[in-house]
Structure formats: C-alpha cells, structure tokens
Amino acid sequence: MSQPILETKNLSKAFGGLIAVDKVDLKIDTGRITAIIGPNGAGKTTLFNLIAGVYQQTSGEILFNGKSLKHFPWYARAIKPGSNKKIFKDKLQRHVSAHMRASLGIARTFQHIHLFGNMTVLENIMTGQHTRSKYGFFGAALRLPKARQEEELINLNAMKYLNMVGLGKYANQNALSLPLGQQKLLAIARALATEPKLILLDEPGAGLNALEKRELSDLIKRIREMGITAVLVEHDMPLVMGVAEWIIVLDSGKKIAEGTAAQVQKDRKVIAAYLGEEVDSAEG
Amino acid sequence: MLAWIKKKWNYFAIAALLIFLILIPFDWFLSRYTSLMIIIGISTMVTAGLCLLMGYTGQVSLGQAAFYGLGAYFSAVLSKTYSLNPWLAMLIAALATGAFAYAVGYPIFKLRGNYLAMATLGIGLIMWILFNQLSQYTGGPDGMSGIPYLSIGGFTFDTNFKRYYLVWCFCLAILFLSQNIVRSRTGRALRAIHGNEAAAESIGINVNQFKLKIFVLSSVYASLAGSLFAHHLRHVSPQPFDFLASIKLVVMAVIGGLASIWGAIFGAGTTRFLSDEVLLGFNKYPQLDIIIYGLILMLVMIFMPEGLFIAIKSFTFWLKVNWRELPSIMKRKRKELPNQMKHIFRQLLLMRLWRKTEP
Amino acid sequence: MSADQFVQYLMSGLTQGSIYALIGLGFTIIYAVTRIINFAQGEFVMLGGMLSYVLAVKEGLSMPLAIIIAVLAAAAVGTVMYLLAIRTARRASVISLIIITIGAAIFIRGIAGNRFGVNTVSPPDFTGSGSISFLGAYIEPQALWIIGITFVVTILLYLFLSHTMVGKALRACAINPGAASLVGINTKAMSLIAFAIAAAIGGIGGVVIAPLAMASYNMGVMLGLKGFVAASIGGFMSPITTVIGGVVLGVVESLAVGLDWGPFTSAYKDVIALVVLLLILLIRSGKLAAAERAG
Amino acid sequence: MQKYLKFSLVFILAIALVAVGTISCGGGAQEEKEAYKIGALFSTTGSQSNLGVPEENTVEMLVEKINADGGINGHDLEVIIYNDETDSTKCATLANKLIEQDQVLAIIGPTGTGNSMAIIDAITTAEIPLVSCAAGASIVTPVDERYWIFKTPQTDKQVVIEIYIYLQSINISKVAIITSTSGFGQGGKTYLESEAATYGITIVDNQTFGSDDTSMISQLTHIKGTDAEAVICWDTDKASAVVAKDMQTLQMTIPLYCSHGIANQAFIDAAGDAANGVIFPAGKLLVVDEIPASDPQKEVLTNYRDEYLAAYPNESISTFGGHAYDALYLVVDALENMEEDLTLAESRAAIRDGLEQITDFVGISGIFTMSPEDHLGMQPGSLALIEIVDGAWTLAQ
DSSP: OOOSSSSEEEEEETTEEEEEEEEEEEHHHTTOOEEEEEETSSSHHEEEEHHHHSSOEEEEEEEEEESEEEEEEEEHHHHHHSSSHHHHHHHEEEEEEHHHHHHHHHEEEOOOOOOTTTTTTHHHHHHHGGGGOHHHHHHHHHHHHHHHHHHHHHOOOOOOHHHTTTTTGGGGSHHHHHHHHHHHHHHHHHHHHOOOEEEESTTTTTOOHHHHHHHHHHHHHHHHHHEEEEEEEOOHHHHHHHSSEEEEETTEEEEEEOOOHHHHOOOOOHHHHHHHTTHHHHHH | OHHHHHHHHHHHHHHHHHHHHHTTSTTTTTGHHHHHHHHHHHHHHHHHHHHHIITOOOOSSOOOHHHHHHHHHHHHIIIITTTTOHHHHHHHHHHHHHHOOOOHHHHHHHSSSHHHHHHHHHHHHHHHHHHOOHHHOOOOOOOOOOOOOETTTTEEEHHHHHHHHHHHHHHHHHHHHHHHHHHHHHHHHHHHHHHHHHHHHHHTHHHHHHHHHHHHHHHHHHHHHHHHHHHHHSSOOOOGGGGHHHHHHHHHHHHHHHOOOTTHHHHHHHHHHHHIIIGGGGTSSSHHHHHHHHHHHHHHHHHOOOOOOHHHHHHHHHHHHHTHHHHHHHHHHHHHHHHHHHHHHHHTTTTTHHHHHHO | OOOOHHHHHHHHHHHHHHHHHHHHHHHHHHHHHHHOOOHHHHHHHHHHHHHHHHHIIOOOOOOHHHHHHHHHHHHHHHHHHHHIIIISSTTOOHHHHHHEEEEEEEEHHHHHHHOOOOOOOOOOOOOOSOOETTTTTTOOOHHHHHHHHHHHHHHHHHHHHSSHHHHHHHHHHHHHHHHHHHTOOOOHHHHHHHHHHHHHHHHHHHHHHHHOOOTTTTTTHHHHHHHHHHHHTTTTTOOHHHHHHHHHHHHHHHHHHHBBTTBSSSGHHHHHHHHEEEEEEEEHHHHHHHHHHHH | OOHHHHHHHHHHHHHHHHHHHHHHHHHHOOOOOOEEEEEEOOOOOOTTTTHHHHHHHHHHHHHHHHTTTTTTTTTEEEEEEEEEETTTHHHHHHIIIIIIIIIIIIEESSSSSSHHHHHHHHHHHTTTEEEEOOOGGGGGGTTOTTTTEEEEEEOOOHHHHHHHHHHHTOOOOOOEEEEEESSHHHOOOOOOOOHHHHTTTTTEEEEEETTTTOHHHHHHHHHHTTTEEEEEEOOOOHHHHHHHHHHHTTTTOEHHHHHHHHOOOOHHHHHHHGGOOOOEEEEGGTTTSSSSSTTTTHHHHHHHHHHHHHOOTTTTOOOHHHHHHHHHHHHHHHHHTSSSOOOHHHEEEEEHHHHHOOSSOSSSSOOEOOOOBBBOOOOOOOOEEEEEETTTTEEOO
16 A cells, blocks of 8 residues: 555644643544544544645654654754754744644645635635646736736636536535535535645534435545545544544544454444444534 | 617716816816815725725735825925926925835735734834935924925816816826726735735635735725826925825725725715815804714714715615515515514514524 | 922823823723723713813802712713713724714814814812922922822722622623623623713723813823833733833933933824833733733 | 716816806906006915914904905905915916916915915016015015015024024023924024024024924923023914923923014913913013103004904904005005006006005015015014013013
C-alpha cells in the first residue's frame, strides 16, 4: 500500500486542563473511506479541527502526504538547520494556517453546515473554486481577458459539482432556501469544489432521512471514485458500517481501536465504550 | 419590441443615467444643482469604498473621513506648499493614504465588530486632531486656501461646470471598477468573509489579507475623493473630516443599501440633497433642521435597516407582483386597520405580559 | 515639575478622570447588557446639566429638588429612547444600532437647543466656590463632589449588580444573553433597565459636572466621546474597570500637560489618550475577538 | 446590477421632478419694483451657534425695520438666510445655491473664518460681493486676490495689539498665553506670538486646550510654575470662563486678559465672581452707557442695543450681532447708491464698487472707510478696553 495521505504522530490538544485529544497516532490510507467514530466528547471534531488547522495542536505532528503541516516563516529560514540556534529556530516554527491547508488539498465540511447565506447556491460553489483560480483585484476591476476565461472555467466547474450532487436546478436560489438535506449536499459540493485530495466530513448524516442518507452514502462512494480520500466523523452506525472501509474508534481523546467494520464491532473496548453511555450516543 | 427593451433594460438605464448626468450642468436644465452634484459625486466615491468594506466584507469603519482628509491634505500641501503638479500630488496622496491604511489596518483587523468600530473611530479622531494641530503644514483649524486648480495641458478646471464633469468621470469610473470587483472571484471571497469566516477559511480564503486589501482599497477611494474635494473648494480645513463626517459617510452607505455599489449614488445623493436642500426650509425655527435630520436617521434605520434604496426596490417589486390586487388589498387593509391598531395598543399596554408570551 | 505641581496634576487628573468615568459607566452598562454602543450617552449628561440649570435658576426650584427632577428626566428620556428607537429596531446590525443612537443623540441635542437656547450656562456650585488647599495643591469643592459622587455611584452600582436579583440578572445577560433567556431571564426587560440606569447615571454626571465646567446644548458630543474612550480603556467590562479607565484617561491627559516634552504637551493630550485606547484594544485583541464571537 | 441601475434612475427622475417643480414655482408674481435679494450664511447650529444665532436675529430684526421704513429706494429688502451648521462643505454648497439658485445680489456672513475661507473661491469666480462676519485677517488679505471680499469684525491682530499696548503701559513684559485649539483660538495664538517682540513682550509659557474641555487646571498649573506676570486667554466665553474659574481655584493672583470672544453676558454668568478683574478689548457696544456722548458711535450703539433687547427680550446683547448689523448696513448703503434696472451681474459689480467707496460709515464695531487697499476699513479707536467689575462691564482706565 502506498504512503498514507494523512498521518498523525502522538497528536495532543489540551484546552486548559481538559485534554480533548490525547497522543493519537493515525494513518489515513490514500483512497480508502475512513470513518472516525466514538461516543460524545471523544474528541472527534477536535481532531478534525486540528487537521483542518482551526486549532493548533499542543504537541505532536500532522503529516499530509508525508510533509509536516508546520513551516518556518521567512524570518526563520535564514537560520541554518543543525546550527546551534536550532532550538531557537524550532520556537519560530509556525503551523500552516487553515486557508493554506485548503489550498494544499484538505477540504472539510462543518457539523453546523455554515453555508454562505448571502449568496446563491451556484455562488457558494463558485466560491469553493477560490484557491483554483488566480486573478486578483486588478484583473477583476479591469475585466482582463485572463480573468474572463477563469470566470467561465469557474462557472463550468461549479455547475459540474452542482450537478454531481444533483442540485443543478436550484443554481440561482438562495443557499439557505434549500431544505437541510440539500444544504448538507451543497456544503459537500462546496468542499469538493476546492479540488481536494482529502475531504473531512463532519457528521454528514446528522438530521437526514433514510432516503437522503442513501443518497449521501453513494455520494461518498462517488467521491472515492474521483480519487479523493474521504474521512467522516459520524454517529449513525448503519451509515458508517455501510460506507466506511476502515473505522477508527476514539474514546475520551484516545484511539481505542481501528479496523474494518467487522473487526471493530467485535472489539471489547469499543463495546464497553458505547455501552458505557448508550444514552448520549443515542441522542447524538 | 417591449420584450427586447426589457431584455436590454440595464443598457437603457445606463444610457439614460449618463445622458441625465451629462445634461445637468446646462443652464436650461439643472445648472442650479451643479455644485451640489459635485459634492454628491465626491461623497459617492467615498461611500462606494465604504460599501465594499461594510456591505460586502462586513467590516465596520467609523473613521473613513480620516482617509478622505488625508487625501485632501496631501494634495493641498504637496500642490500648494511644495508646488507639485496637482495630478502627481493626487497620485502620491492616494499611494501614501493606501500605505497608511495598510500600516494601520494590519494590527486593527485582528479586531471584530464593535471593537473594530472603536479602533477605527479612534484613528479617525487622532487624524482629525493632527489636522488641527500640525498647523505649520495644515494651516490649523482655519485650514489652508489658494490650492491650485487641476488642469490638463492648457485646459484648467476653474469653473463648477468643468469640475462637474471631472468629478463624475472619476466617480463613475470608480463605481464601474467596484462593480466589476464585486462580481468577481474577489467579490465572492469578500461576501464569503461576510457570510461566515470559518467556512471562508476552510475553502482557502485568506480572510485577514482580504479584509486588509479591501480596507486599503476603500481608503484609496476616499483619498482620491479628498484630492478632488481639495482642488474643488481650493480650501481645506479639518472640519469636514471630523467624527460627524465619518458618521455621515456611514449614513450615506447605509441609506444606499450597504451591499449595492450603485446604491452609493443614491445614498450620497439623498443624504446631501436632504441636508443641503430640503431641510433648509425648516431653519426658520431654531434647531428644527437637525431635529428632523435625527428623526430621519432613526426612522430609516428602524424601519428599513437594509437601507432606503433596497426598501424602495422591494416595495416596487411587490407592486409589480400584485398591482392588480392593489385595490382589494387596500380595502382589506382598511378593514383590518382598526383591529391592528387595537392589537398594537394592547401590546403596548400589556408589554410585560406580551414579552413573557413571546418565544 | 515640582512636587506640589505633581500633586496638582494628579488632583486635576483625578477630577477629570471621575467625570469621564461617570459618563463611561453609562456606556459600559448598556454595552454589557445589549452589546450596543450608545452614542446618545453624552446627551443624557447634557440633559442633566441643562435641566438642573433651568429648574434651579430659571424656575427657581431648590437645588436638591431640581437635581432629582433633572436626573429622573434624563432616566425617563433614556427609557423612552430604548422603547421607541432601540426595541422597535428588530434584529438590527451593529452599524444600524450605532446610527440609531447617533440619530437619537442629534434629535435630543436639537430639542435641547430649541428649548434651552444655545448659550452656555452654569448652575451654582453645590457648596459655594472658592478652593480648598490640599498637599500644596488646590481643588474646588465641586471637584470633590464629582470625585465623591463618582465613587458612591460606582459602589452602589457594584452592590446593585452583585447583591440584588435584578443586578444578577443583568450580569447574566451581560455574560451570555442566550443562556440568560434560556433560564427565564427577560432580556428585553433587562435592556430596558440598563438604558434607564445608564441614562440616570448620565444625568447625575451632567448635574455634578455643570457647576464646574458649564453646560450648553452641544456639550454632549465631546463629553460623550471622552466617556466612550474611558469605557473602551476599561474594556466595557465592569463598573470598576470603567472607573479605572476613566481615571487613567484623566491622569494621562493631565500629566501630558505637565510633562511638556516632545509630543507630551497640552496640544496633544487627546491624541495621547486615544493612542492609549488603541494600544489597549490591540493588546487585548485576541480576547476581545473571542468575546465578540461569543457575544 | 440592473435593478440598482434601475433605481438610481428612478431616484434621478425624482430629483428632476423636484427640480422642475421648483423652477415652475420659481417665477412668482411681479411687483412694480422687485425686491432686492441678499443672501446670508450663519452658523445657527453646530460649534459656533452662539455666534450665529445673534447674527441671524439681528438680520431678521433689521430687515423688518428697513421694510417698515419703506425699503431701499422703494425696493423691499429680502434676505435669504441659510444655516451652514458650522460645516464648511455645506457652507460652500449653500454659497453656490445663493449665487446660482436664489440669484442674490450680495452675500453676508459666514460666521466663521474657516467657512468664509471655504467659499472665497466660489465667490470670486461668481463675481458677487461678500461681506464676511468672521475675524480672520486672511479673509480680506491679500486684497488684490480678494477683489470681491469685505469683512466687518476687527481682526485678531488689532485686538492683540490693543492688549499688548496696554500691557506695555502698565509695564508687564512676561506673559503666559493659553489658547484654544479652535479656529478662533489658533488665530489669536498666531498674532500673540508674532506681535509679542514688537511690543517688548516675552511669552514664557504657551498652553492650549480644547474648547469643550471641562478643566484647564493642568495647563494653569504649568503656567503657575513659570514667572509669568499675566495670563492672556484666547477663546470664546465658555472655555475662557473655565480658565477664569480655575485661576481662582489655583489662587493665582496675576491678572487675566481675554479676547473679544468673551464679549457677552454668558461669560459673566458662567464665571461668576471669578470674572471680576478680567480685562478684554471689544467693541464699545458693551459699555455704551459709559462712552462719552461726543463719541460718534454712541447713538447707533444705543439704538441697536435697545431695539435688539426689545425684539429678543430673553436674549442678551453681544458684539457678534453687531458684526451682522455692520455687514447688512454696508450692503444696504451700497444698494442705496445703486442706479435702477441693471442686470444681475452689473448690479453685483455696482454693489462691490459701492462697498469699496464707503467712507466714515458709523457701525457697531467701529467706523468704516473702505478703499481698494483695505476691505476692512475699520478706523483706529474702534476698540475699548473693558474691565469686569462686580459682574458688570466698565471702561478700563
């Protein structure tokens, strides 16, 4: 198997006293639909936010395509590696900011959908194409030919993704006028529009009816066929078991098990963890 | 035919707008409003920048008059004291103001909402005090006069008639550029920031950078407007760039409907027309004009917070949709009116109760 | 500067600071509860000052009575302003609320100018003029009144907020309006109370300031801004921090005059105060941004 | 975009309608002799409203009087007064409005120096006479650039010199000056600094304050630390009163000299007993009862004061109204000497020439003799040194 697209080495995140993510080692293999499950407060969303760069880890490393998601700002580059100032230099190390990660190819959706309510459905997706187009203020202001071409391209791609999630006919509606299920699809389409290598889906199934869930799961499969690695955090077990090829189980910030659906279901710790608080997971 | 006109409507609109604007300063038309229209044009330029910043990007600035003033003073000082070519002075002014805005904005745009408002307000006040205090350059509170006219080759803009066209060329140019920006990748990024910063970050938009860029752009607009203002009046004093001026600019932007570039003309137009034409009728009674001004501000903000412009727009749209039913609606409304009054009255009376029952 | 000069600067700084603090308190209360920056606060001060003069001198009421009526009137105006202008503006944005309060300010100023005329007036001092010597510095009795009343008002406000049911409800709204309404606190009523209190404090401010610094129908503009700066320096957090903010502002201004070196002259004292404001805003920017997200 | 355009279009048509409306209303009924139209710009609101209001009152009062007395050569006098809100941008548009829309023959005002400077260009290009009511000397100098501009109030320079001469006479040489950051204060500051040397005065301390500041204690403490023999304060009534009171508080014994900006009752009311002993130069209006009957201004001053107080019982007399009085009567004087039925441009030019030829016009602020070299034309001896004793104005010895 090729190198994992995403790898975390004893990744930890603490909010004040409480440790949300505790020394987690993950390997997300390229092109394999992976689900991260776990009872409430297991630190799934925090993990996502760490990977997406919303939070910055207290310790540990995140490797994307084998490259660390940290970098040295220009003023630190001067210092030669291995020089005696190295420790000092490490202090200057910065995390790659969220928007940079997006252009590197990490896309994500949100638990609360976070669409742009002040735009139409189409514009939402066109905005997703942001990192895939270049022209700036002047190009825009003066309507340079290059800008026009890019706009046309953006438009085409946007329609493509829109049709892919089957929202083509709503293109010019306000994004928030759609029902919840379609809003979720739209959010996924917007994430896809950034043409990512890795897409993080945060509870895509929450609040969908059976039909919509079925649509969702084959959308996820189609995403895989596009060569994009999908990782989802999900409470809905049937959905997870149906779609995920690899499942990672978190409990109170620690990874307690991973494997295929079958393996995980048999795992003692997992059962314990869930039986521990069915109630919560039921309402989650 | 009619359909064709409908299809090409906005071209007709542009044409009509241009013809109208071109005709205004002629004696047989509205020459009496030439000077007012010059000020409106200048205000529109500042307002357009404010619309980009506030309406599209959702960032508040209560200090815009500072950049307006910087433009005016840079032009005035460079072209008078150091007798530079006015156009060159204008260019330098724009660049310098932009640089200043960048330097100031870089730290400030870490703040949001009300705190951003406070910070920008602070900047505005500081600049205003400096305009007053650095009298060896600015001429102090009474300002400096004798600023040269703008001129191209032998052609000098020495009458309102000429300056009118100069200002409106600048103004329309800025409006069209802004329009293009809004309807582009950049514009979408700005609206994305307004819509939801987290989501914007997640799709690779560098939020802080864009905020800063648009802030600088709006300050450059303001600076250009200021330069034109200086060369129009040929006198600058700190007073037109004080706190109240910043507020008046915001008011223009809001009345024009924040998220609409063309609303800027409307906003600047109505506000100036109101204060310089309509309210003058009321100054027989002491203070009545500012009383009315205050009332209008409140009423507009309370009942059409999305701006007068948008309100009129939606109302006419509503008319277009059901103008046939209008009479019947009127009848119904008249029937309902007493009940509604009673309802409102009850609400006011039993406010406590009413509030409790409210969700 | 000599020692007793230094004391003098501190004293006048303290006096000014108390004035700013008194005005800033109004900003803080309203902001904390409603997240509105009320630019009409200065006008409440003006109303207090002008009314106390009109009632005491023109109408010939006894000073205490005039003061009470003036303060109550200011509070009433604040309440009405909230009910008619703020409450009716549903789900308005930060900016439109700011403009509404500014509109209200202009409106009130206009009415005052129309009713009371445009001349500067000065009500009589509470307890005679003249001056008291203190550590080689001199101070007016009225200044002592200002400092004292600011102190008292702050303490009372603090006790009110921390020891009464309503006060606790107000603080709950300040910390998290959503949660407050969930636990059954009527946030609208709380906003109303906040406006009333703020206006009353503004009125008190006007009443005590006027004998020292005169009153005129457009005094509210500058005083409002100064109070606003004081409140911002205090971070719009609590009465105490606001008072600290006000005193910092006053003392900085006063010492700037005393220092008389480079930019630290009387000409630039306001600039210095504003720079202090900006620095504080920027230093606390991280926390403030978080607060804005929460609020 | 298209809807926005559509509605900016709607808005524009609205303006057009209003405009056309005003045009149609414009042509009123014609009398046998049409009224002389004069424009006036006063700051009746905003920071200078306490100057602008008496000016407006005076003009309204005088217009009634003049028309009651049968107008000017049978023409009624009509004065169109606009409020510029102490806002120079608005002032400029209003000036253009008076010139282009109302087609007035001449303009009096504006109240403030800043506003006056802001409209000079419009006035000069439109070739219409302006008689400003503001103090700044730069309004009428250099006179060759100010062909169309006149003014009535004495300049700050004259007032400063008046004070310095007095200080010389009682041989005080070290003074501290404390001026406001307003236009008025800065104007005074300039001349206080520039003229000091000429009269052997040294400025040992130079403080400023904001006109709305609530205390000058700090600045005065600083002055107290110097060896100044007198304090010269330059601002309008409110802040000057604060200075007077704070000096009393600090128990400063050195005398306080003020500008003509405090020449109204408000200062005495505000400063209370701290006002006693304050000396300031101003027009003779305030001490009209004390000036000798031989003084040519006596009659004019007395009449004006009595009429004003009769017309506005709850106002108090102030010299700013006097500036408007002079401005209006200078124009009226020019109008009386103007021959009939000239075109607008001609009559404007005629009025300007008339103004420039005025000699020995007895006004409130002084006696005016205009000339092509001097568009203020105020003769020496127009100022009186006034001392406040027991809360009343008296001539200082």
